[in-house]
Every structure is written in structure tokens, then in C-alpha cells.
Amino acid sequence: EAGVAQSPRYKIIEKRQSVAFWCNPISGHATLYWYQQILGQGPKLLIQFQNNGVVDDSQLPKDRFSAERLKGVDSTLKIQPAKLEDSAVYLCASSWEATGELFFGEGSRLTVL
């Protein structure tokens, strides 16, 4: 069974530039999550999708972050414009049921200079 795929693995940009991350969850998983993990902190939920509907985006900084999940499968997370404090690992995860065992991708490490 293929795991959760994410790209790119690494990205370095300057502040005020934009960046997009892509995630392909495990086939059949209805729930998809984007987490932000800043060095020294635990992963923080940015947004949770159930199929292509948003379940929770309460901690998504909506002035600069956006996310979509097309046709209930792949998802993209965009940051525009990036700030220095957005430097983090962005983890995508999926699960069979909402907040059941999570299956994570390898993460996308973003450095904002």
C-alpha cells in the first residue's frame, strides 16, 4: 500500500515570496490534515478536511495561508506572502476515520530567509 506522498521535500524562499506544498493521501482515506511543526514545538493542526469539505481551520492564518482539497483526494497548501516565522516542517497526514490513527507523509521543510 502506497503511503502519503508529499512534495517538495525541501524549499528555501525569501520572505514575501509564495510557496505551495502538495499532498496525495493514502487511497480511500477520507480525512486529510495539514500540520505545521516549528522547531522545538509539537505539530500544530492547520486544517482538516473530510472528503473535500473543511472540518477545522481554526488555526490557519487565513490572511496568508490557503488550502484546498480537490475532488476529495489531493491537497495543496499555499503560503503567500511568506514570513520568517513560517519556517517549519509542513506535515500532511490522512486517516480512515476522523482523528483515528494518522498516516503521515515525510513532510516538506520550508526555510524562509
Add this chain to the structure above:
Amino acid sequence: ILNVEQSPQSLHVQEGDSTNFTCSFPSSNFYALHWYRWETAKSPEALFVMTLNGDEKKKGRISATLNTKEGYSYLYIKGSQPEDSATYLCAFRILSYNTDKLIFGTGTRLQVFP
């Protein structure tokens, strides 16, 4: 604000040592507690999902216990090996009328020296 705390922050042990670390979480409105292992440059992977007070789960040399009344879970590694070196994350599931999500702790970083 709900807090999930893990201790210690980091741990260095020799190969063969047994070790344990703690996850503390709110004792009210408990629903589930997850443990994940995150090796460098790899995906975090689930170790255990625990739901019942007094639960004990085991996977090879790793085991976990759960006390929902006092709000803590212990993770034990027996006879640590270098391949156990990773960050161990716990996550508390919050379930209410308007939210259902995991709150992660900051993790315990384990290094096992040969």
C-alpha cells in the same frame, strides 16, 4: 488552553538500557491518546492509539500504559537499540460538539548510543 506535556525533552542512553518517558494530558473529557515515533528524515508513524483507562499496549520492545483518571501515559522501551533513536510524540484527542482534533506534545527526543 489545553496542554499536552512530555518529559523529558531529550534523553541520551546507552544501547541496552531501558528507558521511559511521560505524556501528561487533561484528565477531563478523555477520548483517546496517540503515540507516534518520528525518525529523522522519515514520516512519523503510529505506535499506539489508547482509549481505555488502565490500557497497556505492546509492540516488540516498546510498551505503553494509560491512566486517564490522573492524566498521564508512560512509554517504555526495553533494551534500547540505536534504531530506537527518534522523537516520540504523544497526542491527545479532543472531541466536543464543535471540534475533533489531536493536540500534540512537543515530543521526547531519544538518542541511543552504541
